[in-house]
Amino acid sequence: MTADPVIPEYILIIASSARMLVQAARTAGLKPLVIDRFADQDTQAGAEAYRRVESLAETDIKAAVDYLIECYGVAHVVYGSGFECYPDSLRYLVSRLEILGNRVDVFARVQDKKAFFSCLHDLNIPYPDVSFNPPLYGGDWLIKPLQGVGGVGIQRWRAEEESSTGVYWQRYIEGGQNSVLFLADGGSPQVIGFNRQWSVALDDRQSFVFSGIINDSELPDECKALVTDWLKKLVPTFALKGLNSLDFIQAEGQGYVLEINARPPASMQLYDRDLLVRHVRASQGELIAGLSAQTGCAGYQIVYALSDLRIPKVFAWPPWCMDLPESGALIGAKQPICSIIAHAEKSRQVLEKLSIRQQIIVNKLHQGIDRYGIYSKR
Template identity: 25%
Template sequence: MFRQNNIVLIGNSLVEQSKSIAHLNKRVINIDSFNDDDLIGENYKNSNLFGLVNDEVLLILKKLNLDKNSTLIIVSSDYERDKNYYKLLQSYGRVIGNSQQTIAKTQDYDELSKKLKKNNIKFPKRTLSKNASSENFLIKNKFLSGGFGIKRYEKKIIIEKEKEYYQEYIEGKVYSILFLVKNNRDYKIIGINEIFCKETVHTDFCFSGAINNIVLDDKKNIYLDNVINFFVKEYELVGINGIDFIISDEIYFLEINARITQTSFLYNNFFKDGYVDAHIDSDINNNFSFASDTKMHYACFENLFSKSSLSINFDLKNYSFVSNIPKINTHIEVGQPICTISVNSDNEKKAKKLLSDNILLLKNKLKPIEII
């Protein structure tokens, strides 16, 4: 446990984080880009679509006038790049997890590529060269996550070289591996997830959900452990982090998310007091807070997106499997998330079947709304 009384969560879709720490009897303050109805705590909206730390977030914190010595701040999105917002956040409390500088270093593709090659970590080739686009390539944005901005290459598409690049398309299944790092750089793997993707108006490969506790063979596990070890030592990571990868003929590294990811809540019961507390405890107290009697289970979720612009005029709180619930009369644009469906089971196939059934149930209930 930690002595600080105020916990400030900054990001988007913070519902599961707020639920994870509700039992700790702390003052929870959510600064969320969606500001959903089922958030637990005091809620403030950040108008930035991706929940980035910016001047708006700083203004909210300034008005709250919290005791700096009794405040912890957890950022699960990213930072605007025009200022050192990590340093500015430190004026309001202790920031848990990796710094803005560390996150930026993991996103510096040129330097990262050299290090990956040196450590024999395979990754899809990237280029700014238009000649390479004649091959099977994607167009990706350097600064967005969750699949936002990913497009299949088509002729006549011109990339914005300051923000975009071409990446080789590799056929295969996408996964993520989560791991927890203490501040002395000791780490433990939390679990492996299979990632679900959808095509929306904003992207051809939008992250839409996942299922946890995927089992891979020993050879793959050893390789992934070496990848994690490289990132932990090279970037001095701390807290919960995630690495996305694709399995084709071999394992290819895709990206690292040096922060709490949306899939982290799938492992909430793996920890004594939940995953957010474990994230804090690893940084402040140099502890692993894993529960001792965790039973094997499968948890999965899927985000539903809107095919058309709409205003929410129905209450979804009666459905126990629905979260990230928008407030009544919230306007949702095309391609934006409506809500999240989550399920648990002791069997992987049962979990996927239950998820599919609940999605169908909700789609039928919400007719004539068009849902992806």
């Protein structure tokens, strides 16, 4: 018999950028204690207490984790993006706290590309051809890091270039970039929504960096049903729990799985639902029935800097901006400046709003530098 789920008063949130989860925790009535790399203004505003760290490596987070446990007696942690490269840090967290989300071994198994694609093969779930050695035959291939997040480090493969370590190769398929946000209790999935996303080329070696997402996928119902069937196989196979997303390409009527993000993804903030509470309860084996219908569309986009810039000492951020750097912060070229969000009845209106709002930020921050000082692609 499963014990009743525990909804803690204090919750430790740790991620490369924790703002989304901090705001979700506040909305759910929880008190978030935060560790992340940026300590953005809106993260600080929502946190009960926070610590900024240089990285998510165990050596960098250990003192912050120990401090928050000692001062607040926090016993539960939700982790977000950024741990793909730091599995030892997750093992440290589980030695001190109860993880609300996927277990460390589950997260590691999903990140093990050989095991993941072998599992897809066994489950008869299609995916683009992969190779763990330089391809011996021609075609259009991508080279990807074995441990990556947000598309960072993905580039087109050139056969004449020297082979890298810590990478794999995947055949490039031209098609729509999609994802499905879902909850899981270790055995069954609960679909929250299908999303369309886009990437941006920051340079030749950063060609597919995550840029934005909208909760209107334009996928036909039969495609959504097929992807849902995939989830019904994948969730029990990997024992997935809590909020996750599945990224896939849709090309000429065929879907191809790319990866599972086995932690709360960016698309979580596009849905007006109590998803953090649902994440906590699903992590403890309970899927809450009765998802409310989503009204309208929402879109989220990251604004990247084209050149180095410094945030003015006095700067009025529009209310639709998020992940706000502190006044005077230096933003390096190709790094995120902030994020923007838009809501409307139709997806076309959302995309138009994102474009206009992005240009407003450009005009405010890059006057006298470069009126096109951002990266964006949809």
